[in-house]
Amino acid sequence: MMFLLARRLVQTAFILLGVAAITFLLLYALPADPARMIAGRSATAQTVANIRHELGLDQPLPVQFWTYLRGIVEGDLGRSYAQKTDVGTLIAARLPATLVLMAAGIFVEVLLGVFFGVFAALSRGGTADRIVMMMSFVGVSAPQFVAALLLLYVFAVTLGWFPMSGFGTFAHVVLPAATLGILGAGWYARMVRSAMIDVLNQDYVRTARAKGLSSARIVLRHALPNALLPIIAMIGIDIGQFMGGVVVVEAVYGWPGIGQLAWQAIQQVDIPIIMGVTLVSALAIVLGNLVADIIAPLVDPRIRAR
Amino acid sequence: MTVSALVTPPVLTVDRLCVDARTPEGLRRVIDDISFALAVGETLCIAGESGSGKSVTSLAIMGLLPKASLQIAAGSISLQGRELSRLSNSAMRSVRGGDIAMVFQEPMTSLNPVMSIGTQLTEAIREHQGSEGKSAEAVALRMLDAVEMTEPARRLKQFPHELSGGMRQRVMIAMALSCRPKVLIADEPTTALDVTVQAQILKLINGLKREFGASIILITHDMGVVAQMADRVVIMQSGRIIEQGDVVPLFNAPRERYTRELLAAVPRLGAHAGTDGPPRVSPQTAPNPPLDPQPILTVQKLAVTYGRATGWLFGKTPSLPVVSDVSFEILPGQTLGLVGESGSGKSTTGKAVLGLIPLDGNVVIDGRNIGGLSQRQMRPVRRCAQMIFQDPYASLDPRMAVGAAIAEPLIIHGLANKGERDDRVAELLRRVGLPPEAASRYPHEFSGGQRQRICIARALTLGPKLIVADESVAALDVSVRGRVLDLMLELQETMGLAYLLISHDMAVIERMSHNVAVMRSGRIVEMGSRRAVFEDPQDAYTRALMKAVPIPDPERRQAS
Numbered sequence: 059m060m061f062l063l064a065r066r067l068v069q070t071a072f073i074l075l076g077v078a079a080i081t082f083l084l085l086y087a088l089p090a091d092p093a094r095m096i097a098g099r100s101a102t103a104q105t106v107a108n109i110r111h112e113l114g115l116d117q118p119l120p121v122q123f124w125t126y127l128r129g130i131v132e133g134d135l136g137r138s139y140a141q142k143t144d145v146g147t148l149i150a151a152r153l154p155a156t157l158v159l160m161a162a163g164i165f166v167e168v169l170l171g172v173f174f175g176v177f178a179a180l181s182r183g184g185t186a187d188r189i190v191m192m193m194s195f196v197g198v199s200a201p202q203f204v205a206a207l208l209l210l211y212v213f214a215v216t217l218g219w220f221p222m223s224g225f226g227t228f229a230h231v232v233l234p235a236a237t238l239g240i241l242g243a244g245w246y247a248r249m250v251r252s253a254m255i256d257v258l259n260q261d262y263v264r265t266a267r268a269k270g271l272s273s274a275r276i277v278l279r280h281a282l283p284n285a286l287l288p289i290i291a292m293i294g295i296d297i298g299q300f301m302g303g304v305v306v307v308e309a310v311y312g313w314p315g316i317g318q319l320a321w322q323a324i325q326q327v328d329i330p331i332i333m334g335v336t337l338v339s340a341l342a343i344v345l346g347n348l349v350a351d352i353i354a355p356l357v358d359p360r361i362r363a364r
Numbered sequence: 365m366t367v368s369a370l371v372t373p374p375v376l377t378v379d380r381l382c383v384d385a386r387t388p389e390g391l392r393r394v395i396d397d398i399s400f401a402l403a404v405g406e407t408l409c410i411a412g413e414s415g416s417g418k419s420v421t422s423l424a425i426m427g428l429l430p431k432a433s434l435q436i437a438a439g440s441i442s443l444q445g446r447e448l449s450r451l452s453n454s455a456m457r458s459v460r461g462g463d464i465a466m467v468f469q470e471p472m473t474s475l476n477p478v479m480s481i482g483t484q485l486t487e488a489i490r491e492h493q494g495s496e497g498k499s500a501e502a503v504a505l506r507m508l509d510a511v512e513m514t515e516p517a518r519r520l521k522q523f524p525h526e527l528s529g530g531m532r533q534r535v536m537i538a539m540a541l542s543c544r545p546k547v548l549i550a551d552e553p554t555t556a557l558d559v560t561v562q563a564q565i566l567k568l569i570n571g572l573k574r575e576f577g578a579s580i581i582l583i584t585h586d587m588g589v590v591a592q593m594a595d596r597v598v599i600m601q602s603g604r605i606i607e608q609g610d611v612v613p614l615f616n617a618p619r620e621r622y623t624r625e626l627l628a629a630v631p632r633l634g635a636h637a638g639t640d641g642p643p644r645v646s647p648q649t650a651p652n653p654p655l656d657p658q659p660i661l662t663v664q665k666l667a668v669t670y671g672r673a674t675g676w677l678f679g680k681t682p683s684l685p686v687v688s689d690v691s692f693e694i695l696p697g698q699t700l701g702l703v704g705e706s707g708s709g710k711s712t713t714g715k716a717v718l719g720l721i722p723l724d725g726n727v728v729i730d731g732r733n734i735g736g737l738s739q740r741q742m743r744p745v746r747r748c749a750q751m752i753f754q755d756p757y758a759s760l761d762p763r764m765a766v767g768a769a770i771a772e773p774l775i776i777h778g779l780a781n782k783g784e785r786d787d788r789v790a791e792l793l794r795r796v797g798l799p800p801e802a803a804s805r806y807p808h809e810f811s812g813g814q815r816q817r818i819c820i821a822r823a824l825t826l827g828p829k830l831i832v833a834d835e836s837v838a839a840l841d842v843s844v845r846g847r848v849l850d851l852m853l854e855l856q857e858t859m860g861l862a863y864l865l866i867s868h869d870m871a872v873i874e875r876m877s878h879n880v881a882v883m884r885s886g887r888i889v890e891m892g893s894r895r896a897v898f899e900d901p902q903d904a905y906t907r908a909l910m911k912a913v914p915i916p917d918p919e920r921r922q923a924s
Contacts, residue, residue, distance in 0.1 A: 183432075261473040267428055268468075269488040269539070270461035279487075283478045358478055359523040 070344045077340040090327045136330035145334040156315040160300035166239020171246020179254030197244030206237045206310040223312030234311045253285035294350025298343030374401035381439035396603045407580040409590045412600035413841040427456040462492040465540035469552035471532035475524035482520030492543040507538035530561035551583045558705035563912040587630040588914030611918045629843040630916045631871030645853045659693035660862045665725040666690040687886045699863040701877030709886040714832045750823035754835035756815035760807040767803025773825040792821040813844035834866045
């Protein structure tokens, strides 16, 4: 375990370095000029040049990159061009909302996905199976904004059960989490279904039947733990994805998460924020996978042995 | 018929049982009107080849037929007068694992990988005997002790992957007997095990039968196991019972032709005693061997180490030698039989010889040392040395026509145009005893034996001088196995092929080999001419291996 952690730490450093380098190059290859964006349309060439010098944008690219990396090592992600604040502070302010939505979204999608996946596998080929698979197909293919607006209209506007937008109470998190969860559950349901069908055909399930165990015990104690193994890896990926921000859902529900911050920054060519958000999501993806790697051996003793 | 069978009624009676399979074309009968009875305390062997319906019979008794595909059409199964085939699901549950228990063929996959041995053992005890917590655990411990597991207390906390195949099968037997069933059904319980482990498990089953007073139905394809274990025998073929009776008369004077054929096809260890090479099978005389033959394959100090992959941060992971210090040579037209149990390194040796895995030491094929050759430089060597694998189902691409599969090596090596290829394919198919029309068909249209013939044809495409055959007949039924082995001998006689024949089966090795090497734990423990090794084995391990092979003669049963 210590070995795994140490190796992951070094890997993470290299991954972040790579992500930083690629993002940096891409951003500076953009035709947009941040200095002109800050200065405004009417500014003189002299003003623009002054701003550019102030931000260090007139230095050679490798020097800029080096300066940026040095900053990161000291814990400084730079200053936002538009908001004139530390990028670290801006991101930290968004983290609680993002973490809450991530946890709630994953909770809902795993719960729904596992339940319907098992249900479909047990009635394989039957009507229930077909209905669940059709619904999951809709979930997998529906655009986020459609689902988000639909839930918003029904449960917030028409029924008034939940607030329209914002962040703060439990009621606020229900609709955004439901949107993410319902859409994500489609993937989980399909995966759990096929894993369950596979597991139910295994020899050890036949052994369990030969022991005279009840169907409930066979499904819940023998089959399900084996079928959940691939799900753990998927949760790891989702942790990374949701931490990187879910722009559409955040926009529809006015959720103050990282996604909105990134969206504003892209519109304003606010390069330090874009860099910061990219690095945070890269870190989240690595951490998500690490979490999956730590959970997997708890469920599967075969991995523990290695 | 044993005396007790006359006095007490049978514990289990199967009467006029028919089972249908649902197929797209409608119902098809897979078990056709079978009847037999199991007397108290007896061991009944149901023997037959694949597709005979022996496993379906056992699943029908257990009420475990997959509902979607199989159903009981007629007949009755009764346990001490209680009809089982019409019991409700919940009533049947108390029979399963309680009155009738089952041990399956695949010990490696029959235990749940994410549950501890203790949990898996105690759940059946809790289910059927209502004992809780400590007392169920105490029963589990006693059972592990009864199946002669070392350190039973520690085993309870272990997981299946930490146990060997033989140990897992012991756990399965402990589990099956833990509720003191009246009937134990063992479906090929030792087929997946090494021969020495098989001998231990069979002995264990015999001992436990007495201790626990269970009657046993033993399902097997192996007539050696039948001779060793059975009181009575049921011979099945294509869903019907061909013949049944007490074991000794059935072996000595089988009434039916199929039984005679089945018994005749059983290889008997020692059948070739007193001869030097394998028996001649073709009328033609072999091409005269050169006066001073150069070995086609020379292996010197071969070593293979797995786990050499390096972790890029903390250096090498510890490596384990799988094969070390292996040296032998094979002359043209001769066969070296490489025999050993699982984990002995025999398959690894076979792969290393063809340069399929990294190796240390010298391997010289037809005068060329393959050490350090690039893929490109290996090509001419591959023309000369080919391989036939164990599983004829998995080693043919299901979406590639047979002709294309056989011709593929010609294309890869850039030999022969389209017309020549077609001629060559037809010629090769004829050689392995298949019609030329087979070329346009697909692997799933062929039986296991035919597929292995196709694999042999594919290996012959480039006109090799050496063929490595790794357990090439292990997956085949005994009657088919004999014909494939005959084909291999005939090809050797007419084409002067040399074989490196890898097998766990002593009888196959004896029949096919000129020379024999016995491997254990990655080393050769004994090597010599077949006659020397089989008739006067020097190494204790070789002797143990031979002694463990069940003798297909009930009157020469080893005391257990």
